[in-house]
Structures are given as C-alpha cells and as structure tokens.
Amino acid sequence: LRKSxxxxxxxxxxxxTATQVERLLDRSDPKDVPVVFRLLDKDVAxxxxxxxxxRQQRDLIEGLQDDDVQELxxxxxxxxxxxxLDEMPAEVAQQLLASLPGSQRAxxxxxxxxxxxxxxRRMRPVLIELRSExxxxxxxxxxxxxxxxxxxxxxxxxxxxxAHAHQLQGMIELSRLVTADQGATIESLMDTxxxxxxxxxxxxxxxxxxxxxxxxxxxxxxxxxxxxxxxxVDQAFDIxxxxxSEDSQRAGGSTPxxxxxxxxxxxxxxxxxxxxLLVLAIGAILTVQVLEVFEETLETMVVLSLFVPLxxxxxxxxxxxxxxxxxxxxxxxxVRPRDVVRVLRRELLVGLSLGxxxxxxxxxxxxxxxxxDLGAVIGLTLLSVCTLAASVGSLMPLLAKKIGVDPAVxxxxxxxxxxxxxxxxxxxxxxxxxxxx
Amino acid sequence: LRKSxxxxxxxxxxxxTATQVERLLDRSDPKDVPVVFRLLDKDVAxxxxxxxxxRQQRDLIEGLQDDDVQELxxxxxxxxxxxxLDEMPAEVAQQLLASLPGSQRAxxxxxxxxxxxxxxRRMRPVLIELRSExxxxxxxxxxxxxxxxxxxxxxxxxxxxxAHAHQLQGMIELSRLVTADQGATIESLMDTxxxxxxxxxxxxxxxxxxxxxxxxxxxxxxxxxxxxxxxxVDQAFDIxxxxxSEDSQRAGGSTPxxxxxxxxxxxxxxxxxxxxLLVLAIGAILTVQVLEVFEETLETMVVLSLFVPLxxxxxxxxxxxxxxxxxxxxxxxxVRPRDVVRVLRRELLVGLSLGxxxxxxxxxxxxxxxxxDLGAVIGLTLLSVCTLAASVGSLMPLLAKKIGVDPAVxxxxxxxxxxxxxxxxxxxxxxxxxxxx
Numbered sequence: 001l002r003k004s005x006x007x008x009x010x011x012x013x014x015x016x017t018a019t020q021v022e023r024l025l026d027r028s029d030p031k032d033v034p035v036v037f038r039l040l041d042k043d044v045a046x047x048x049x050x051x052x053x054x055r056q057q058r059d060l061i062e063g064l065q066d067d068d069v070q071e072l073x074x075x076x077x078x079x080x081x082x083x084x085l086d087e088m089p090a091e092v093a094q095q096l097l098a099s100l101p102g103s104q105r106a107x108x109x110x111x112x113x114x115x116x117x118x119x120x121r122r123m124r125p126v127l128i129e130l131r132s133e134x135x136x137x138x139x140x141x142x143x144x145x146x147x148x149x150x151x152x153x154x155x156x157x158x159x160x161x162x163a164h165a166h167q168l169q170g171m172i173e174l175s176r177l178v179t180a181d182q183g184a185t186i187e188s189l190m191d192t193x194x195x196x197x198x199x200x201x202x203x204x205x206x207x208x209x210x211x212x213x214x215x216x217x218x219x220x221x222x223x224x225x226x227x228x229x230x231x232x233v234d235q236a237f238d239i240x241x242x243x244x245s246e247d248s249q250r251a252g253g254s255t256p257x258x259x260x261x262x263x264x265x266x267x268x269x270x271x272x273x274x275x276x277l278l279v280l281a282i283g284a285i286l287t288v289q290v291l292e293v294f295e296e297t298l299e300t301m302v303v304l305s306l307f308v309p310l311x312x313x314x315x316x317x318x319x320x321x322x323x324x325x326x327x328x329x330x331x332x333x334x335v336r337p338r339d340v341v342r343v344l345r346r347e348l349l350v351g352l353s354l355g356x357x358x359x360x361x362x363x364x365x366x367x368x369x370x371x372x373d374l375g376a377v378i379g380l381t382l383l384s385v386c387t388l389a390a391s392v393g394s395l396m397p398l399l400a401k402k403i404g405v406d407p408a409v410x411x412x413x414x415x416x417x418x419x420x421x422x423x424x425x426x427x428x429x430x431x432x433x434x435x436x437x
Numbered sequence: 438l439r440k441s442x443x444x445x446x447x448x449x450x451x452x453x454t455a456t457q458v459e460r461l462l463d464r465s466d467p468k469d470v471p472v473v474f475r476l477l478d479k480d481v482a483x484x485x486x487x488x489x490x491x492r493q494q495r496d497l498i499e500g501l502q503d504d505d506v507q508e509l510x511x512x513x514x515x516x517x518x519x520x521x522l523d524e525m526p527a528e529v530a531q532q533l534l535a536s537l538p539g540s541q542r543a544x545x546x547x548x549x550x551x552x553x554x555x556x557x558r559r560m561r562p563v564l565i566e567l568r569s570e571x572x573x574x575x576x577x578x579x580x581x582x583x584x585x586x587x588x589x590x591x592x593x594x595x596x597x598x599x600a601h602a603h604q605l606q607g608m609i610e611l612s613r614l615v616t617a618d619q620g621a622t623i624e625s626l627m628d629t630x631x632x633x634x635x636x637x638x639x640x641x642x643x644x645x646x647x648x649x650x651x652x653x654x655x656x657x658x659x660x661x662x663x664x665x666x667x668x669x670v671d672q673a674f675d676i677x678x679x680x681x682s683e684d685s686q687r688a689g690g691s692t693p694x695x696x697x698x699x700x701x702x703x704x705x706x707x708x709x710x711x712x713x714l715l716v717l718a719i720g721a722i723l724t725v726q727v728l729e730v731f732e733e734t735l736e737t738m739v740v741l742s743l744f745v746p747l748x749x750x751x752x753x754x755x756x757x758x759x760x761x762x763x764x765x766x767x768x769x770x771x772v773r774p775r776d777v778v779r780v781l782r783r784e785l786l787v788g789l790s791l792g793x794x795x796x797x798x799x800x801x802x803x804x805x806x807x808x809x810d811l812g813a814v815i816g817l818t819l820l821s822v823c824t825l826a827a828s829v830g831s832l833m834p835l836l837a838k839k840i841g842v843d844p845a846v847x848x849x850x851x852x853x854x855x856x857x858x859x860x861x862x863x864x865x866x867x868x869x870x871x872x873x874x
Contacts, residue, residue: 153612178611179585216670237648248765270790270791274791276754277751280754284751285747
C-alpha cells in the first residue's frame with residue numbers, strides 16, 4: 001500500500017474480513033482511508049462502513065461520490081443513520097435523509113426524534129414480539145416464520161412479550177423457550193418483573209443496567225409502556241466503551257476524540273487539547289498572583305521557593321486521587337450526591353492520615369538538610385495541604401454531579417487551581433508564623 | 438437499621454431482591470455488613486454472597502460461623518471459589534478447599550491451576566457440547582435433555598461444537614438452531630472460523646475480543662485445542678468494568694480498591710493512596726534539588742520563582758493529556774508499541790503547536806506585566822516544555838507496555854518527575870541565556 005501498488009493492495013485487502021479491514025482503517029493515516037475503502041469489495045465495504053465511528057464515516061463520505069454515499073447510508077440501521085446525520089452539516093443531512101425510501105426515512109426520523117445521548121438513539125429495532133397466550137411451540141414457530149436475516153439472529157437471545165398495541169408484558173430468553181415444555185404457555189415462563197428503560201433515558205445509564213443485571217437485551221419503551229426497541233448486549237458494550245474512552249480522555253484533560261488515535265488528524269488532536277490547557281494555564285495565573293503577594297517573604301528567604309513544586313505537586317496528587325476515586329464510584333452508582341457528608345468525613349480522615357505521614361517525612365528531611373524551623377513549616381504545610389486537597393478533591397465530583405456537569409470534566413481544572421492557590425497561601429502563612437518574617 | 442430495630446430491618450430486607458441487597462451492602466459501613474447479612478433469608482444470602490466482590494466476601498466470612506462459611510463457599514461456581522481463595526490466608530484456603538465434595542474440589546483445583554488474571558480463572562463451565570454430525574433436531578433434544586438449571590440457561594446463547602476428546606470444531610448460536618431447518622446438520626450451520634483463546638490468556642484481552650466481535654460467548658481452550666470453558670458476555674462485562682475501575686484509579690494514582698468506595702474501611706483507602714504519594718513526593722525531591730542548583734539565579738531574580746508553578750503545571754498537564762490518550766489507544770488496540778515512531782512524530786507536532794500557542798500567550802502576558810525579556814523567557818520555556826512533555830508523555834505508556842508493566846501505573850509518576858525536573862532545567866537555562874545572569 002505504501003508503494004502505491006494498487007492492484008496488489010486490492011488483492012491483499014480482498015482476503016481480509018470486515019473486522020480486519022476496520023482495524024486497518026483505525027490504524028491508517030487519515031489520507032489513506034478513502035483510498036483503501038475504494039479498493040474494497042462492495043459487500044465488505046458496507047460492513048466496514050457500518051463498523052467505523054460516525055466521525056470516520058463523515059470524513060470518508062467527503063471523498064466519495066453521491067451515489068455511493070446514498071447506497072452506503074441506506075444500508076445502515078436506523079440508529080447508525082441517526083448518529084451519522086448528527087455529524088453532518090444540516091444541509092447534507094437533509095439530502096441524505098431525503099434519499100431514503102419512505103419506510104426507512106420514517107424509522108430514521110423516529111430515532112432522530114430522541115435526544116442525542118439517549119438510549120433511543122442506540123437501541124435496535126424489535127425483530128419479533130411474542131404473545132403471552134401463545135404456547136412455546138407457537139412462539140418457536142413464530143420466530144422461524146419471522147425470517148430474521150442471519151446477521152441479526154444473535155439479537156434475539158432475549159425476546160419481548162407484548163399485549164395489544166405493543167404494551168410490554170414481560171421478557172423471555174430464547175434458551176428458556178428451547179428447554180421448556182413445548183405445550184407450556186409463554187405467560188407461565190416469562191419474566192414479568194422486567195427492567196425496562198424509557199427511550200429518552202441516558203444511554204450510559206441503560207448500558208450500565210444491562211451490564212449490572214447480566215441482561216442479553218434490555219427493553220426500551222415509550223411513556224405509555226409500549227416497546228419501541230431493545231438495547232442489546234453488544235450495543236451496551238459499545239456505549240460503555242465509548243463512555244470509558246471519553247471519561248479517561250476528559251480525566252486526562254482532553255476533549256474526547258470520537259475516533260481512533262492514529263486515524264485522527266494532528267490538527268484535531270491539537271484542538272482536543274488546547275482548550276483545557278488554556279483554561280488550566282489561565283487558572284495557574286492565580287498561582288503567579290499569590291506568589292507575587294508573598295514576593296517580599298520570598299526575597300527574604302529564597303529557600304522557601306525550593307519547596308514550591310513539591311508542595312503543590314503533593315497537593316495536586318492527593319486531590320486527584322480523591323477526585324478519581326469518587327468520580328469512579330459515582331459512575332458505578334456506589335456513591336450518590338446525597339452521600340456528601342459521609343464522603344467528606346471519610347476523605348477528611350484519609351487526608352489527615354496521608355498528611356500526617358507525608359508531613360512527618362517532610363519535617364524530617366527538611367529539618368535534617370536545612371533547619372528544624374523550615375522542617376516544621378514543610379511538615380505542617382504538607383499536613384494542611386493533604387487534608388485540604390482530599391476534601392476539595394472529593395467534593396468537586398459530587399458538586400459537578402449535583403449541578404449536572406460531567407464530574408470527569410469539571411474536577412481536574414478546579415482542583416489544580418483551587419488546591420494550588422490555597423496551598424501556596426497556607427504555605428506562606430505558616431512560614432511567616434513560624435519563621436517570624 | 439440505624440436504630441438497631443432488628444425485627445423491622447429483617448422484614449424490610451426480606452422484601453428486597455438479591456441485587457437490591459447487594460447494592461445496599463455496597464453502600465453500607467463495613468461494620469454493618471455482617472449484621473445485614475445475617476438477617477437475610479438463606480436463598481437470598483447465597484445469591485448476595487455470589488454477587489459481592491471477593492474482598493467483601495473475605496471480610497464477611499470473618500464474621501460468620503465455619504458451617505455457614507462452608508455452605509456459602511460450596512454454592513459458588515468454581516471461578517468464584519478460586520477468586521475467594523486468592524483473597525484468603527493460605528491456611529484458611531486449604532480448609533475451605535478440603536470442605537468441598539470431591540468433584541467440586543477437582544473443578545476448583547483446575548481453575549486454581551490457571552494463573553491469576555487469566556481467562557481460565559473467569560470462564561464458565563461448558564454446560565453442553567454439540568456434535569457436528571447431529572441434525573438441528575438432535576441438537577435441540579440434547580439441549581433439552583441436558584437439564585440445565587434455570588439460572589444458568591442464559592449462558593447457552595452460543596454453544597460449542599466438538600469432535601472426540603472435546604476438540605473444538607466450531608460454535609453455533611442458539612438462535613441459529615431455532616430458526617434453521619430441523620433436518621440440517623450442525624456442520625452445515627456452525628461458524629467454523631471461530632475465535633478462541635487459551636485459558637492462560639490475559640482476561641482483559643479475552644474480554645475485549647468478546648466485546649469487539651459482539652460474541653455472546655468466547656470459547657476457551659487448552660494448548661491441544663480442547664474446550665475447557667466459555668467466557669460468557671456477562672463475565673466479559675464484569676472483567677472490563679473491573680479493569681476500567683483499576684485503570685482509572687491507577688491513572689489517578691491510587692492502588693485499585695477491589696471493593697465499593699463506601700464499604701471500604703478508611704485505613705484501606707489510606708493504604709491504597711499512601712504508596713503513590715510517597716513515590717511521587719520522593720520524585721518531587723528532584724525538583725527541590727534542581728531549584729537548589731539554580732538558587733543563585735533565583736536570588737538574583739526572585740521574579741523567576743513566581744512562574745514556577747505555572748510552568749511545571751502546564752508541562753504536567755500537557756504530558757498527562759498525551760499519556761492518557763496513548764494509554765487508552767493501547768488498551769483499545771488502536772496503537773501498538775511498534776507504532777512508537779508514528780506516535781512520537783504526531784506528538785512532537787501536537788506539542789509544538791500547543792507550545793507555540795501557549796508560548797505566544799505567555800510572551801504577551803509576562804511581557805506586558807513585567808518585561809519583554811522575561812516574556813521571551815516564559816514564551817520560549819512554554820514552547821520547549823510543551824514539546825518535551827507531549828513527547829515524554831506519549832512515550833511512557835508505550836515503553837511501559839513494551840517492558841510488560843501496566844501503562845496506567847507507570848506513566849503518571851515518571852511524567853511528573855521527568856517533565857518537572859527537565860522543565861525547570863530548561864527554564865533556568867533559557868533565563869540565564871536571555872537575561873544574562
């Protein structure tokens with residue numbers, strides 16, 4: 001491929017499965033993607049197109065002809081169409097939607113009707129509904145007659161049971177139908193105490209429910225309890241993986257990329273990071289100002305400035321530990337915003353213990369190397385900074401959740417800014433007090 | 438419960454499902470857990486015990502009688518028994534293992550034979566094996582006759598097809614059996630090009646395969662290609678969730694907790710964090726030493742010390758952004774250690790662009806407020822530090838992966854230490870050069 005030997009590259013590509021081609025595209029330079037794609041067989045191309053991220057789909061579309069685009073677009077599931085349309089400029093989105101045949105346009109329209117980030121956008125269509133009055137044998141016949149395409153068959157591992165007008169009555173696993181007595185009624189076998197979510201529910205919440213309760217499919221309903229789709233286990237996986245990627249990138253201070261690293265243009269990597277760095281740098285100007293206030297103290301004792309990176313580093317680390325732990329506990333539902341008092345009490349204790357340990361060490365080291373007065377300053381500052389940082393660090397994610405902001409985004413810059421500035425103030429106040437300057 | 442009103446608490450508890458009780462225990466104070474547990478009905482208690490984390494199981498066992506412990510232990514699956522035994526002191530583990538009846542002891546022994554962290558420890562037993570020469574009708578009969586307990590039925594959504602001596606030949610989905618012609622042979626329907634993993638394979642790798650290829654169950658084999666178990670989709674979820682928790686806690690600089698936050702004793706929270714803080718604090722002593730080398734320069738121009746927190750903060754943030762992005766890309770398989778040159782080239786470009794933007798800003802602000810000489814120092818330092826930090830930050834996870842250490846653990850302390858110390862050296866060298874001191 002690197003040598004532009006197209007015929008040979010084409011032969012090699014034709015031997016790969018769709019999943020392998022997808023992996024290849026994920027690792028390719030952005031400019032090679034359309035080239036590779038045009039070399040694919042039509043069938044494989046459709047599968048590959050469905051498997052890549054919407055952002056990649058959009059980039060790819062820019063390099064293809066209108067006819068091809070419309071065909072690829074038409075082959076996507078309604079949820080895939082909706083996600084791609086979100087990425088496109090409004091005008092192009094309108095055109096694409098108009099290119100669909102009537103029934104497809106209607107289902108894409110329904111999916112687009114749910115808010116972005118809702119489970120309604122990610123659910124799969126219901127392939128078959130069972131009736132509670134049917135026997136097992138009748139249900140199995142109905143499944144056979146539904147003539148479900150082979151590649152969708154794995155999505156019927158758990159099936160909905162409905163009453164008139166698609167009212168959800170229960171769910172039943174396919175394995176139960178196979179092993180049960182053929183004459184038994186569905187009603188006697190189905191789970192009636194089923195977990196279901198509204199189509200407007202947050203997709204991450206729904207995916208976590210699916211994971212936590214080990215469900216092969218979670219029914220999605222509207223306000224009138226009619227089933228409108230199923231969140232299958234494979235979709236739940238995708239959602240959770242995307243969320244984890246976003247969370248970890250946000251915790252590291254970048255805007256999530258929404259596409260694999262190597263296939264992201266450098267200028268997009270830059271854009272994803274510069275905003276946070278600017279926010280953090282502007283926050284850090286606060287530390288310059290704090291230090292300026294204490295410039296006289298610094299001039300009198302330059303040795304104090306030697307410990308500044310150590311002290312604010314330790315504060316930042318302690319704050320981050322607390323924030324990450326609480327953010328993760330919030331994501332898993334182990335902690336809720338109303339637990340604020342319990343969390344704070346624990347983090348005060350942890351912060352005090354950490355500060356006492358590190359402070360004792362700081363006292364000893366600075367005391368032995370410089371003077372015991374300075375040792376006392378460093379020790380007491382570490383004790384205060386750790387306690388402060390653990391408390392602030394644990395409160396920030398809870399506060400963020402409470403006001404409806406993503407805890408992973410909100411915590412990092414605030415902890416750096418607040419803990420750094422407060423820590424420096426504490427440091428110089430303690431120094432003035434003990435050293436008498 | 439808080440008022441020690443046991444009979445009333447017992448009545449309330451009996452109305453909850455096992456999942457609800459599990460959630461309750463996850464949020465309870467560690468000392469309340471045995472009390473709640475003893476109030477449960479026996480059936481619910483068994484399910485709850487199986488659902489909580491091994492660390493919680495161990496804590497709970499300490500408060501129960503030997504007979505009860507042996508009974509609870511006997512009800513776990515072999516993989517659950519192995520995980521709990523790992524948590525117990527060797528002597529107690531021996532006793533528990535000895536308390537099992539022969540066949541159970543053998544299967545627990547097999548599972549314990551696989552290394553901790555391998556998929557062999559997490560797989561489910563094969564409940565039924567099909568034969569390629571069978572017809573669909575024969576296979577369905579065999580499944581019915583296998584008399585699989587109801588709560589394990591959902592694990593047969595994808596079934597293994599074997600030859601003599603459990604040699605894995607293919608896999609087939611239950612839905613395929615239901616929809617296919619009853620007279621067709623399994624051979625003509627099964628997937629023969631199946632993905633399988635060795636029982637000694639890392640559990641996270643196996644779980645990611647399962648997720649990436651949307652598999653309901655991934656076959657686990659020994660070296661001779663005999664099937665020894667199945668990694669079902671629910672187990673894959675659990676593994677990935679644990680890994681994500683561990684990764685996010687490690688990225689935040691704590692040892693993973695292995696149990697829900699609110700039910701973790703404070704002294705365990707302390708232990709999970711103190712090690713990293715000490716490592717980082719000792720690393721930060723390097724910054725004290727670097728600053729000491731330049732103490733004279735600092736005495737001549739105290740104003741230089743005002744920018745130290747801003748500069749090392751920006752370096753740390755830039756390094757973290759690069760490290761988190763690359764760590765995540767490694768975890769997802771989007772990047773491999775041999776991509777080091779491509780990654781480095783991209784991060785150098787990104788670092789330069791970030792540094793140029795922030796540097797221009799630094800030049801302007803410091804130039805306007807203090808002097809253009811100082812502005813030039815700050816601007817150039819930001820440019821160098823960002824480039825350096827992005828490169829080091831992206832290299833560390835790749836290096837960690839290469840030498841077989843967890844990238845999330847390794848990167849954080851090294852980036853802080855290396856980037857902080859190098860950044861300060863660069864700062865003072867540039868300052869001496871431009872300001873002529």
